[in-house]
Amino acid sequence: MAIERWHLTFPGHLIAEPVVSRLVSDHDLVINLRRADIDLEVGWIILEVSGDDDRLAAGRAYLEEAGVTVADPGGDVLLG
Amino acid sequence: MAALIEGRALVPRHGTEEGTRVSFVQGLRCRECARPAEIGPVHVCELCFGPLEVVYDYEAMAAAVSRASIAAGPPSLWRYADLLPALPGTAAEDRVDLGAGLTPLVPAPRLGAALGLDDLWLKNDTVNPSFSFKDRVVSVALTVARRLGFDTAACASTGNLANSVAAHAAHAGMDAYVFVPADLEQGKVLASAVYGPTLIAVKGTYDDVNRLCGEIASEHRWAFVNVNLRPFYAEGSKTIGFEIAEQLDWTLPDHVVAPMASGSMLVKIDKAFDELTRLGLVEERPWRVSGAQASGCAPIATAMKDGTGFVRPVKPSTVAKSLAIGNPADGFYAIDAVRRTGGWMEDVSDAEVVEGMRLLASTEGLFAETAGGVTVASLRRLVATGRVDPTERVVAVISGIGLKTLDAVADVVGPTHTIDAGYDDFAAAISAQ
Numbered sequence: 001m002a003i004e005r006w007h008l009t010f011p012g013h014l015i016a017e018p019v020v021s022r023l024v025s026d027h028d029l030v031i032n033l034r035r036a037d038i039d040l041e042v043g044w045i046i047l048e049v050s051g052d053d054d055r056l057a058a059g060r061a062y063l064e065e066a067g068v069t070v071a072d073p074g075g076d077v078l079l080g
Numbered sequence: 081m082a083a084l085i086e087g088r089a090l091v092p093r094h095g096t097e098e099g100t101r102v103s104f105v106q107g108l109r110c111r112e113c114a115r116p117a118e119i120g121p122v123h124v125c126e127l128c129f130g131p132l133e134v135v136y137d138y139e140a141m142a143a144a145v146s147r148a149s150i151a152a153g154p155p156s157l158w159r160y161a162d163l164l165p166a167l168p169g170t171a172a173e174d175r176v177d178l179g180a181g182l183t184p185l186v187p188a189p190r191l192g193a194a195l196g197l198d199d200l201w202l203k204n205d206t207v208n209p210s211f212s213f214k215d216r217v218v219s220v221a222l223t224v225a226r227r228l229g230f231d232t233a234a235c236a237s238t239g240n241l242a243n244s245v246a247a248h249a250a251h252a253g254m255d256a257y258v259f260v261p262a263d264l265e266q267g268k269v270l271a272s273a274v275y276g277p278t279l280i281a282v283k284g285t286y287d288d289v290n291r292l293c294g295e296i297a298s299e300h301r302w303a304f305v306n307v308n309l310r311p312f313y314a315e316g317s318k319t320i321g322f323e324i325a326e327q328l329d330w331t332l333p334d335h336v337v338a339p340m341a342s343g344s345m346l347v348k349i350d351k352a353f354d355e356l357t358r359l360g361l362v363e364e365r366p367w368r369v370s371g372a373q374a375s376g377c378a379p380i381a382t383a384m385k386d387g388t389g390f391v392r393p394v395k396p397s398t399v400a401k402s403l404a405i406g407n408p409a410d411g412f413y414a415i416d417a418v419r420r421t422g423g424w425m426e427d428v429s430d431a432e433v434v435e436g437m438r439l440l441a442s443t444e445g446l447f448a449e450t451a452g453g454v455t456v457a458s459l460r461r462l463v464a465t466g467r468v469d470p471t472e473r474v475v476a477v478i479s480g481i482g483l484k485t486l487d488a489v490a491d492v493v494g495p496t497h498t499i500d501a502g503y504d505d506f507a508a509a510i511s512a513q
Contacts, residue, residue, distance in 0.1 A: 075409025080402030
């Protein structure tokens with residue numbers, strides 16, 4: 001079981017979609033919401049996500065394919 | 081509050097003598113939920129994953145710090161040691177100090193005239209030991225790292241940070257692991273490799289490098305300067321603001337324009353001015369901060385301009401690689417500082433970046449890397465759009481030397497004439513000019 005921290009950024013057309021709940025129902029991940037800011041146009045959520053490595057990778061791929069940006073809550077590690 | 085470091089307690093004793101120095105560091109605190117955290121190699125709040133920042137005892141600091149005490153300090157960023165996160169027990173000889181800081185603040189009348197500004201100054205950070213402002217943050221981070229018991233420094237970088245970590249680690253006798261993208265220009269690789277770190281070139285996209293280095297940072301007990309030491313590392317950028325004020329005879333400028341990658345430098349310059357005011361070291365007056373990005377990687381400027389303040393990660397594509405941070409950690413805070421002070425943000429094309437580099441070099445004799453071109457070109461736009469008043473005292477931060485990004489100008493500058501070695505050939509070339 002691995003634990004990752006994801007910063008999800010949603011485009012407007014996904015705000016009303018149950019994207020995060022599908023991480024649980026379709027990808028068997030355990031999620032723990034830490035912070036969020038969502039309005040009608042755009043939104044972000046910071047999650048702690050638990051699961052085995054394969055499911056985490058599949059969950060991330062699902063989000064990215066859906067149009068959600070998945071990033072590290074701490075920002076990029078690679079700097080100038 | 082006590083911090084457990086390798087099984088031993090590091091107890092802040094702020095306001096008390098520690099050898100020859102006093103430390104005013106009280107601990108860490110989450111910028112989002114204000115939850116306190118113990119001093120140690122941590123950068124995010126365990127509760128909300130917000131960023132941690134250093135907390136100081138400003139009352140004790142104000143009683144101890146004066147313009148005279150600062151002037152009596154060394155000719156480097158460490159003259160502001162009392163305002164930095166030098167942990168308890170850190171003596172002057174413990175600092176990892178290559179002499180970074182106290183860089184020139186010079187008037188720029190010719191560039192000012194070209195941009196339409198009456199009182200423009202340049203903060204020339206190209207003259208730092210590894211030729212960029214990163215020496216400020218690395219010097220502070222590795223000083224803290226040694227105090228916390230680390231013997232290995234690390235970073236992931238596309239150039240400046242790699243150079244600086246490798247150089248400072250060599251100076252301090254620390255091991256260093258430096259991660260760079262495998263397609264990084266040879267000049268930048270060599271400028272780090274010469275210091276003797278373990279230099280690892282990682283194949284893949286910037287996202288791949290980020291992901292790997294995030295994993296490595298969590299798996300190894302290294303001082304990953306911009307990860308687990310980030311609260312301390314970031315504080316080093318305050319010294320740009322401290323120096324600007326001191327070099328202007330302890331006054332604040334009207335406006336500072338700074339390049340933005342993570343956004344941290346701009347945030348910390350604003351914080352420096354706030355601290356100097358709070359400590360009574362400068363007269364209280366308004367100041368403005370404005371940010372500059374390249375359009376090929378402008379998540380912060382875009383969020384500012386679209387009015388949302390909502391920083392969406394992007395995939396960088398710009399000649400200004402030192403600013404190519406697609407997921408900027410301090411973007412939100414940079415927008416907050418700019419909004420609060422009445423500044424603005426601009427982003428400019430790669431062609432404008434190169435033109436900015438040329439303009440800076442040809443008017444003031446200062447060859448800056450691409451980030452400097454971003455700053456100059458953005459400043460030009462800020463003036464043209466009325467966001468900067470022509471009569472304001474403006475300071476533009478020039479953060480790194482142009483010799484690191486020669487490729488950016490290789491196609492647009494070169495010999496004016498190429499002639500055979502005869503005087504007539506020379507005369508003909510000149511007369512045709």
